[in-house]
Amino acid sequence: MKDDITREERVAGLKGMGCSRKRVEDARFTQGKGNYVDDIKLPGMLHGDFVRSPYAHARIKSINIDAAMALPGVVAVLTAKDLEPLGLHWMPTLAGDKQMVLADGKVLFQGQEVAFVVASDRYVAADAVELVEVDYEELEVLVDPFKSLQSDVVLREDLVAEDGSIPNGAHGPRKHPNHIFTWEVGEEEATNQVIDNAEVVATEEMYYHRTHPCPLETCGSVASMDKVNGKLTLWGTFQAPHVVRTVASILSGIEEHNIRVVSPDIGGGFGNKVGVYPGYVCSIVASIVTGVPVKWVEDRMENLMSTAFARDYWMKGKISATKEGKITGLHCHVTADHGAFDACADPTKFPAGFMNICTGSYDIPVAYLGVDGVYTNKAPGGVSYRCSFRVTEAVYFIERMIEVLAIELNMDPAKLRSINFIKKEQFPYTAALGWEYDSGDYQTAWDKALAAVDYTGLRAEQAQRVEDFKAGKTRKVMGIGLSFFTEIVGAGPVKNCDILGMGMFDSCEIRIHPTGSAVARLGTISQGQGHATTFAQILATEIGLPADSITIEEGDTDTAPYGLGTYGSRSTPVAGAATAMAGRKIRAKAQMIAAYLLEVHDDDVEFDVDRFVVKGAPERFKTMKDIAYAAYHQAIPGLEPGLEAVSYYDPPNMTYPFGAYVCVMDIDVDTGVPEIRRFYALDDCGTRINPMVIEGQIHGGLTEALAVALGQEIAYDDMGNVKTGTLMDFFLPTAWEVPNYETDFTVTPSPHHPIGAKGVGESPHVGGVPCFSNAVQDAFRPFGNRHTNMPHDHWRIWQTANSLGMHG
Amino acid sequence: MSNKMHVKLNVNGEDHEFLAEPRELLIYALREKLNLTGPHVGCETSHCGACTVTMNGKSVKSCTVFVAQADGAEITTIEGLGSPGALHVLQEAFKEHHGLQCGFCTPGMITRAAKLLEENPNPTEAEVRFGIAGNICRCTGYQNIVKSILAAATELNAAKEAAQ
Structure with missing residues (x-):
């Protein structure tokens, strides 16, 4: 047999790994035919709405639902009393704590769910919410974690024993009724000894403010209890549908095979849709109670x-070095404000996530991290907003500590980084706080970045600008923001990563159809990352069928294999690996079929793009399409019919993407307005599956970083009122405020991942936040600035300029 | 309820008549009554633009328009811009230039962009950025959205020129 197309054409025809394949999702999204949870309509469906607490801390004296129930169209009003007999008035959190589903005697944060109204439509439900009378007795409010740890006011009476003693929490001993845990990593004594005797020490306190992932689609669910068949179907905004199914089964007592959880299209997640919310539980209960679907x-x-909010970390750092700039030790303590319930979405053994990646990209011989979690009267959460677990906090911490150490040493911060990078030959590298970094080539990336922006030239321009400012020739100062980050993603190895005891593997199941197309289902769920496009590319390369002939399905627990979902940049590192491994199983069977068809020994055929060829005789081959047909329709001795495979992948290690970012900013000191002149982002995410999608992820992650660094905040007043509860006050950048980004890359494959990919969706956020912040801080460094807290909104920048005497 | 109003709308070329409470929002009528779920609800305060439709030749945020205010209006939603076999140039351009990710803002964004290019067929990059500043996207960082709209403008102009 002869082929009339070249090998290159065969490769291109697959649209496999490495090409910028256009997205298959876009046809429906551009035509308004996406299917998001609010688009789901079922016959007889009712609508739920919450009565929420206006107070941050109050006792509930009474709830009167009579007027609400009397309103035509109102079917039910649920309170904690209704949920209590079912054991559903509280629910477990992902962090080993528990959380009220509906207020049980008291409320602990503003906006807390108090009662759930179920009505014929949304307008009636909203009217009924107004008619529910709740009598509150206000209590003292604690919004400051440091004050909370000193206060006599007990926030969580359920966590104090009758004799007043404080039982252990999910993460060990607690020091105070409002204390959640202490988590320590590293060697404190040895670290202190090094720092106490060091030639140079820099200390800094920084607050990484509370913010929120704020996907454009809010959270929601539709529950439908089919009482005839005893089957519950739950559609919702779930980044981890299988976890939701298991939790729903445990909570409701409905057997897991009788629960189907579906994540339809999700309008952005960014960590916000990882947790289980009272709304989900209430929609389920309401559907069970009313017998009809409830949205x-x-x-x-x-x-x-x-x-779920993100961040809210008060970080205190000490870093020591020699006079020449070689870092000798790092000490970090965090006071973590977790709000009213500990609902952080972290692997169970890591109550502060992977904050212990805070030694960053640097070879630091000894380090210590201590984290104290604290209850306050704020909303629960603590999710990884576009980052792996608490990695944004860790990278911000170390990248700020590097900058203050540079000030202490009177050294260029780019040079200080170079001196301390983990060297290429040190990988795999075990950091002082325990992680084993898989691969990296930091210096090469750094040199490429600095050359691309002409770093030396920028510093000269900045020096001139300082002179000009002092001479009264300009009112704009110039900042050069640097960051070099190492992420830790792809959670993770089941031996140390689980959520509520569920190991964090992931999965892929492939079914090849007889005519040479395929469907693959995964345990993950896309929220815009384009899995339907990119996972098909992995498979196309692995099994030699065109990506266009491969359907990717996710998010339906009745059909998809069990997986832990999509967050923490884990889809490519874990499910992507499962996909490749399942593809290789397909290929292994295909090899046997090909050998049989070609009448040679199994070892005498080899895979080549889209076919198996007889070694040394490339004109003798069977395409994967031929093989697929034969797999089903030809009796092959010793082989079962069919061509399917499933792989559950437990990764041996995390992956460690890294990158080098530079931001050039001009700041008007009189208005406090920063203008981003240039942003250069070099990312190394290992093997690149789809460059177009990677670049899109980087643009988006950087923009969310811009938002967080320059203005986005969930702010509270002393009474626990949320001051930024609408998009009027909560900063989401528009096209007008966002620059064009320059993207670049190096490729350092992960040695332990089947295709060498590391994950990229969150890197730009992790590296971007310190880069934007460092640019602002660097602009004021020549005028005496050392550190100011984010978010650097116009007012705060103006204040910085003012405090440095720059307003004359 | 007795206070319902009689509302007539022409949506994507089709006439509709129904009763609505005075407080009923246009987005609610489009999504719940006419089953046009392309426009989305993102903020309910006119900030995000996910609900953008064209009403009597102007881009409006349908989450803050009462359907009673729209009585008699001609409305175009994303569903009226192109069809599966004949996509609007913007729909093709967004796909070509990766101008979308999760897709939630996309219907409003494309509907707004279509209007923008009618108002200004030859926009500069700055004009595009200003022209879509009422539409928030959380995924793309806008870079590829701007690229898509500029590419669509070029294509529409070329088509116009060829037709002349």
Whole structure:
């Protein structure tokens, strides 16, 4: 047999790994035919809405639902009393704590769910919410974690024993009724000894403010209890549908095979849709109670006030070095404000996530990290907003500590980084706080970045600008923001990563159809990352069928294999690996079939793009299409019919993407307005599956970094009122405020990942936040600035300029 | 309820008549009554633009328009811009230039962009950025959205020129 197309054409025809394949999702999204949870309509469906607490801390004296129930169209009003007999008035959190589903005697944060109204439509439900009378007795509010740890006011009476003693929490001993845990990594004594005796020490305190992932689609669910068949179907905004199914089964007592959880299209997640929210539980209960489907979709204010926040870390650092700039030790303590319930979405053994990646990209011989979690009267959460677990906090911490150490040493911060990078030959590298970095070539990336922006030239321009400013020739100062980050993603090895005891593997199941097309199902769920496009590319390369002939399905627990979902940049590192491994199983069977068809020994054929060829005789081959047909329709001795495979992948290690970012900013000191002149981002995410999608992820992650660094904040007043509960006050950048980004890359494959890919979706956020912040801080460094806290909104920048005497 | 109003709309070329409470929002009528779920609800305060439709030749945020205010109006939603066999140039351009990710803002964004290019067929990059500043996207960082709209403008102009 002869082929009339070249090998290159065969490769191109697959649209496999490495090409910028256009997205298959786009046809429906561009035509308004996406299917998001609020688009789901079922016959007889009712609508749920919450009565929420206006107070941050109050006892509930009474709830009167009579007027609400009397309103035509109102079917039910649920309170904690209704949920208690079912054991559903509280639910477990992902962090080993528990959380009220509906207020049980008291409320602990503004916007907390108090009662759930079920009505014929949204307008009636909203009217009924107004008619529910709740009598509150206000209590003292604690919004400051440091004060909370000193206060006599007990926030969580359920966590104090009758004799007043404080039982252990999920993560060990607690020091105070409002204390959640202490988590320590590294060697404190040895670290202190090094720092106490060091030639140079820099200390800094920094607050990484509370913010929120704020996906454009809010959270919601539709529950439908089919009482005839005893089957519950739950559609919702779930980044981890299988976890939701298991949790729903444990909570409700409905056997897991009788629960089907579906994540339809998700309008962005960014960590916000990892957790389980009271709305999901209430929609389920309401459907069980009423016997008809119940939809709950929160509004924007509810989303910002009550669903999972991110960050809120008070970080205290000490870093020591020699006079020449070689770092000798790092000490970090964090006071972590977790809000009213500990609902952080972290692997169980890591109550502060992977904060212990805070030694960053640097070879630091000894280090210590201590984290104290604290309850306050704020919304629960603590999710990884576009980052792996608490990695944004860790990278911000170390990248700020590097900058203050550079000030202490009077050294260029780019040079200080170079002196301390983990060297290429040190990988795999075990960091002082325990992680084993898989691969990296930091210096090459750094040199490429600095050359691309003409770093030396920028510093000269900045020096001139300082002179000009002092001479009164300009009112704009110039900042050069640097960051070099190492992420830790792809959670993770089941031996140390689980959520509520569920190991963090992931999965892929492939079914090849007789005519040479395929469907593959995964345990993950895309929220815009384009899995349907990119996972098909991995498979196309692995099994030699065109990506266009491969359907990728995710998010339906009745059909997809069990997986832990999509967050923490884990889809490519874990499910991507499972996909490649399942593809290789297909290929292994295909090899046997090909050998049989070609009448040679199994070892005498080899895979070549889209076929198996007889070694040394390339004109003798069977394409994967031929093989697929034969797999089903030809009796092959010793082989079962069919061509299917499933792989559950437990990764041996995390992956460690890294990158080098530079931001050039001009700041008007009189208005406090920063203008981003240039942003250069070099990312190394290992093997690149789809460059177009990677670049899109980087643009988006950088823009979310810009938002967080320059203005986005969930702010509270002393009474626990949320001051940024709508998009009027909560900063989401528009096209007008966002620059064009320059993207670049190096490729250092992960040695342990089947295709060498590391994950990229969150890197730009992790590296971007310190880069934007460092640019602002660097602009004021020549005028005496050492550190100012984010978010650097116009007012705060103006204040910085003012405090440095720059307003004359 | 007794206070319902009689509302007539022409949506994507089709006439509709129904009763609506005075407080009923246009987005609600489009999504719940006419089953046009392309426009989305993102913020309910006119900030995000996910609900953008064209009403009587102007881009409006349908989450803050009462359907009673729209009585008699001609409305175009994303569903009226192109069809599966004949996509609007913008729909093709967004796909070609990766101008979308999760897709939630996309219907509003494309509907707004279509209007923008009618108002200004030859926009500069700055004009595009300003022209879509009422539409928030959380995924793309806008770079590829701007690229898509500029590419669509070029294509539409070329088509116009060829037709002349």
